[in-house]
Amino acid sequence: MSSESFRRGLRLGAPLSAVGFVLSLSFGVLAVQAGFTVLQAIVTSALVFAGSAQFAALAIVSGGGGIGAALGAATMMHSRFLAMGVALAPSLPGGPLRRAVEGQAVIDASWALASRGDGTFDRALLFGTTIPQYASWVAGTITGALLGDLFGDPERFGLDVLFPTFFVGILVADLRRPRARVAALVGGGIALALVPFTPAGVPVLAAGAAALVGLGRSGPTGHRPAEEAAAA
């Protein structure tokens, strides 16, 4: 594993972790307000470590939903990691158990940044990017769960726009490739078209089908989203 890539991942993960801290802080606040104990909120972030799934489940139980509905919504939101894991698999060494453990390091931003754009992934950069984000995710939840009453509604502070804005920043580097622009347009269109008709999570999962525009073509070489994001 390249230590240089790992260090570059840590550097790329630092600003991401600031965003993640604020977002997980809002999760801690909302979870305790919904009825989770402080320990439950912290354990959720420490062991689940999946923002979209956590927020989806929380939204369901806060609205009076049961365990099945909450788990179903979380599963839908999280199902995109199936596709991400399949894409990542050839870049991971070792046996099935080791690869399954290393696959736990995948989160949206680190997966996108570690993509070399040719269908392969920089494993060291993936780990480096995820580590600070994990630390800040847990730290933010602890802060929010313990100090929740001081913050009130996180949306009042505009915190809900952090991640979409950040994802656009990651996308900008990718969209320099014409075929990536087509995939993005089609994926966004699929997701928006399905929003009125499907449960939360399904539109994003279905948008993955837009990647089929790449059928029959190998990914371009020389494209490094991580380097371009770092230079942004």
Next chain:
Amino acid sequence: MTLGEGQVWLLIGAMVLMTAGTKAIGPALVGGRPLPRWFSGVSALLAPALLTALVVTAVFADGRRLAVGVDTVAVAVGVVLMMFRVHLVLACVVAVLVAAGLRALG
């Protein structure tokens, strides 16, 4: 919330198994084999497709309704700043301030 403390623990346990399993299946089953050419072309486009879907659903979906709201405007401001090569983190901070400001005014 209608769940008791024990039920919340049950939910957390189920989510841990679900998220860990979801992330493990691909790497464990596909293995360290090189991808076929057609698949590498597809997987290279998964990131832009999924990230775009995450962004548009975050800013336009309100439950099962499509709507333009404060979050849409705030993210748009962040995007414009990035187009003018403003640093990503600064663009995020400005987007948050715009959303907070508009909600304070509204």
